[in-house]
Amino acid sequence: MANGVIAEKNKSFFEESTNRHSGILSWLLTTDHKRIGILYLIAISAFFIVGATFGILMRLELIAPGETLMGPQTYNSFFTLHGVIMIFLFIVPGLPAIFGNFFLPLQIGARDVAFPRLNLLSWYIYILGAILVVTSLLLPGGPVDTGWTFYIPYSVRTGTNVSLAIFAAFVLGFSSILTGLNFVTTVHRMRAPGMDFFRMPLFVWGMYSTAWIQIIATPVIGITILLVMMERLFGIGIFDPSLGGDPILYQHLFWIYSHPAVYIMILPAMGIVSEIIPTFARRTIFGYKAIAFSSLAIAFVGYLVWAHHMFTSGISDTARWIFSFLTFIVALPSGVKVFNWVATMYKGSIDPKPPFLWVMSFIVLFSIGGLTGLVVGSLATDIHLHDTYFVVAHFHYVMFGGTGTIFFAGLYYWYPKMFGKMYNIKVANISVGLFFVAFNLLYFPKFILGYQGMPRRYYDYLPEFTQLHLISTIGSWIMGITLILIFANLIYSLLKGAKAPQNPWGGVTLEWHISSPPPLENFHEIPYVDHEPYDFSLLEKMKNESH
Amino acid sequence: MDQGHSKHEHHTPGYGIYIIIWLVLIGLTSITVTVAGIDFGMIALAIALFIAAIKSALVINIFMHIKFEEAIFKVFLLVSGMTLVVIFLLTFFDVYNR
Amino acid sequence: MNHTENAAAVHPVHRDDVGARMGMWLFLFTEILLFGGMFLAYAVYRFQYPEQFKIAAMELNTSLGTLNTVILLTSSLTMALSITALQKKNKFLSLVMLSMTIFFAFAFLINKYFEWGAKFSHGLYPGSEELLAKSNGEIVFFGLYYMMTGLHGLHIIIGIAILLFMLVFIIKDKVTYDNHVKLENSGLYWHLVDLIWIFLFPLFYLIH
Numbered sequence: 001m002a003n004g005v006i007a008e009k010n011k012s013f014f015e016e017s018t019n020r021h022s023g024i025l026s027w028l029l030t031t032d033h034k035r036i037g038i039l040y041l042i043a044i045s046a047f048f049i050v051g052a053t054f055g056i057l058m059r060l061e062l063i064a065p066g067e068t069l070m071g072p073q074t075y076n077s078f079f080t081l082h083g084v085i086m087i088f089l090f091i092v093p094g095l096p097a098i099f100g101n102f103f104l105p106l107q108i109g110a111r112d113v114a115f116p117r118l119n120l121l122s123w124y125i126y127i128l129g130a131i132l133v134v135t136s137l138l139l140p141g142g143p144v145d146t147g148w149t150f151y152i153p154y155s156v157r158t159g160t161n162v163s164l165a166i167f168a169a170f171v172l173g174f175s176s177i178l179t180g181l182n183f184v185t186t187v188h189r190m191r192a193p194g195m196d197f198f199r200m201p202l203f204v205w206g207m208y209s210t211a212w213i214q215i216i217a218t219p220v221i222g223i224t225i226l227l228v229m230m231e232r233l234f235g236i237g238i239f240d241p242s243l244g245g246d247p248i249l250y251q252h253l254f255w256i257y258s259h260p261a262v263y264i265m266i267l268p269a270m271g272i273v274s275e276i277i278p279t280f281a282r283r284t285i286f287g288y289k290a291i292a293f294s295s296l297a298i299a300f301v302g303y304l305v306w307a308h309h310m311f312t313s314g315i316s317d318t319a320r321w322i323f324s325f326l327t328f329i330v331a332l333p334s335g336v337k338v339f340n341w342v343a344t345m346y347k348g349s350i351d352p353k354p355p356f357l358w359v360m361s362f363i364v365l366f367s368i369g370g371l372t373g374l375v376v377g378s379l380a381t382d383i384h385l386h387d388t389y390f391v392v393a394h395f396h397y398v399m400f401g402g403t404g405t406i407f408f409a410g411l412y413y414w415y416p417k418m419f420g421k422m423y424n425i426k427v428a429n430i431s432v433g434l435f436f437v438a439f440n441l442l443y444f445p446k447f448i449l450g451y452q453g454m455p456r457r458y459y460d461y462l463p464e465f466t467q468l469h470l471i472s473t474i475g476s477w478i479m480g481i482t483l484i485l486i487f488a489n490l491i492y493s494l495l496k497g498a499k500a501p502q503n504p505w506g507g508v509t510l511e512w513h514i515s516s517p518p519p520l521e522n523f524h525e526i527p528y529v530d531h532e533p534y535d536f537s538l539l540e541k542m543k544n545e546s547h
Numbered sequence: 548m549d550q551g552h553s554k555h556e557h558h559t560p561g562y563g564i565y566i567i568i569w570l571v572l573i574g575l576t577s578i579t580v581t582v583a584g585i586d587f588g589m590i591a592l593a594i595a596l597f598i599a600a601i602k603s604a605l606v607i608n609i610f611m612h613i614k615f616e617e618a619i620f621k622v623f624l625l626v627s628g629m630t631l632v633v634i635f636l637l638t639f640f641d642v643y644n645r
Numbered sequence: 646m647n648h649t650e651n652a653a654a655v656h657p658v659h660r661d662d663v664g665a666r667m668g669m670w671l672f673l674f675t676e677i678l679l680f681g682g683m684f685l686a687y688a689v690y691r692f693q694y695p696e697q698f699k700i701a702a703m704e705l706n707t708s709l710g711t712l713n714t715v716i717l718l719t720s721s722l723t724m725a726l727s728i729t730a731l732q733k734k735n736k737f738l739s740l741v742m743l744s745m746t747i748f749f750a751f752a753f754l755i756n757k758y759f760e761w762g763a764k765f766s767h768g769l770y771p772g773s774e775e776l777l778a779k780s781n782g783e784i785v786f787f788g789l790y791y792m793m794t795g796l797h798g799l800h801i802i803i804g805i806a807i808l809l810f811m812l813v814f815i816i817k818d819k820v821t822y823d824n825h826v827k828l829e830n831s832g833l834y835w836h837l838v839d840l841i842w843i844f845l846f847p848l849f850y851l852i853h
Binding site for chain 1: 660661663664668671672674675676677678679680681682684685686689690693694746771772777780781782784785787788789791792796
């Protein structure tokens with residue numbers, strides 16, 4: 001490629017569009033996977049902030065026993081909405097829809113996903129689901145107060161807007177399914193020549209495994225939601241115990257999706273970790289195949305453990321020990337990943353930039369979360385800890401300390417590529433540190449509160465729990481400030497930041513071989529891939545290509 | 548890989564095969580109905596489901612063509628089907644033992 | 646203008662028939678899991694209420710159910726024949742077979758309408774006094790019956806819409822003998838609807 005040719009084609013995807021419109025319309029009608037990733041980024045970040053706000057207000061209420069700023073009915077709605085928004089509008093779609101959309105095609109050397117128009121449709125469906133959630137807050141009946149798990153029989157008895165809220169979740173499920181369907185087809189049909197399955201980056205393996213869960217698990221929550229709606233609207237007698245229904249069956253159907261869903265949350269994050277560590281250790285990943293297969297293993301075994309959410313619900317003893325046993329097994333492939341990541345860093349040339357620091361924070365926080373998962377996964381201990389703050393701490397460590405942290409890591413890693421701007425490294429470093437402190441202040445006390453007996457979803461509590469609640473609330477304030485810092489740094493860089501080079505971190509996967517931001521068609525020529533994904537001997541050659 | 552393929556790469560059954568399969572399906576349906584009339588007790592359910600499975604296999608393989616598609620399609624179907632079976636099994640570990 | 650040229654050059658029509666069928670199969674898996682969840686509920690409740698399911702099922706009309714089964718199986722045949730006809734460049738036969746498929750779909754729905762109507766007039770619908778007076782197992786049976794056949798019926802209605810679109814596309818030569826993956830995918834959807842009924846039929850109509 002002569003320099004002259006490159007100079008002609010140096011427009012980015014911001015300047016060139018897939019349609020004939022301009023301005024906002026060219027974004028709203030785009031079929032460019034990169035623009036769709038950014039549309040998702042904006043929407044999902046907005047709802048993350050909304051969900052976090054609910055969380056901060058909840059912690060404000062809990063700063064002391066008794067009523068602080070809201071009554072119990074409001075508090076019940078707050079924790080329900082915090083859960084619904086964070087899970088269905090942030091964490092489940094988050095990494096796949098933003099980073100999967102933007103980078104999966106790039107990393108496999110494709111020009112787009114298999115079904116670009118379905119991709120845009122999935123975004124509109126997401127927006128529709130979000131609107132329905134918001135509407136359910138405002139209509140008479142009032143915001144939902146069942147908890148995000150909508151357990152029978154209360155979800156059938158309460159007068160709040162349950163049907164609308166769960167229908168929103170149903171709609172959001174469609175968005176998730178379309179994304180998953182697109183990614184599986186893309187990986188099978190659109191890899192660049194030479195890129196066989198074991199030359200794919202590990203982020204792609206993570207996204208592929210995630211996509212399968214999106215396809216297979218989501219419909220089960222779909223049908224469960226429809227059944228609850230029919231129960232509320234027509235009293236069909238499918239779950240309502242007074243009509244012969246079985247509330248435990250509801251829980252089975254609910255968790256048959258919702259447990260695999262947590263792997264939708266974590267597998268892309270683990271994929272991103274497998275990208276960041278090689279780049280900032282400047283050496284190839286240790287145990288590539290083990291990590292690739294462990295993603296598939298997690299996706300598969302993740303279907304077998306759901307009833308560990310139901311140990312105290314009345315299921316049979318046989319079921320309880322079987323599911324506890326299977327739960328221990330699912331921890332194994334995750335352990336394989338953590339060992340391999342650490343081994344990758346050994347004798348690597350570490351460059352402690354913000355994405356790497358986020359990943360270090362992740363390893364600590366996710367390990368705490370994962371290990372405490374074994375505590376609740378063990379039948380005997382779970383009897384005492386179920387429905388206490390211990391569980392709340394556990395899932396915040398894995399979901400927020402895990403996936404949430406990597407949401408920031410991925411942003412800080414790929415932002416320069418997506419927007420062509422570099423952010424302030426010093427402020428970023430401070431954010432990571434502040435986040436780690438705030439996070440542990442906010443959530444670690446909850447482990448202690450939990451085994452001391454503080455129940456979850458309780459509006460009020462006994463005076464002896466006051467001190468730990470106070471620490472947690474203070475943690476939430478520092479967390480609020482940190483989140484502002486994290487986003488402000490990025491937004492400022494968009495407006496006033498320095499231009500980012502093609503390869504600021506020295507990565508070698510295909511996205512770093514193209515300009516920042518990428519051109520509309522991704523690659524001027526589809527590359528022929530004849531090397532391993534993390535082959536750092538390529539860096540010298542890439543320095544000569546860069547523009 | 549993104550050039551249009553104007554020719555079907557895979558074999559297309561003629562009209563005859565479809566009609567034969569249809570006749571088999573109708574036959575299996577009449578067997579199912581007849582068997583249901585005879586009181587076999589618990590086994591009746593097993594027989595009905597077994598025949599339904601055979602009918603499904605015919606529809607999936609021939610009408611839906613999966614027999615003639617690339618192998619990966621069959622792998623996909625197997626994975627999805629097995630997941631559903633496993634879900635049934637694990638649920639019944641609870642329900643059966645309560 | 647420049648933008649138009651760019652758009653055309655940059656995003657040439659990407660045709661991948663195998664990929665399109667793959668995507669369709671993946672969507673079908675979601676349907677299998679969707680109905681699978683209800684089949685799971687059915688299995689659990691039939692296990693918990695075996696006698697009451699038998700009693701409730703006596704209200705269902707086995708002949709009508711059998712007729713509907715034959716109708717759907719035949720519609721699958723005509724659907725497959727429609728595709729083969731188009732592949733053999735017989736556009737007219739393809740349209741005839743497709744129309745017959747749509748006709749059978751309507752016939753199924755009409756039977757269903759009469760079936761449900763008869764039950765409603767006997768007071769057997771969710772929330773009715775008669776139904777609530779029955780045992781729990783019978784109430785659950787009818788809940789499952791309406792839910793499963795109802796969702797299935799909804800899929801038939803959607804299927805009719807899809808097939809009508811295909812009819813128009815074939816007439817207008819947007820779907821042709823060498824470009825018909827849309828028709829194949831519509832066929833896949835239609836066969837799935839048939840498949841679901843293949844299981845619904847014995848589970849609701851043949852419990853004796």
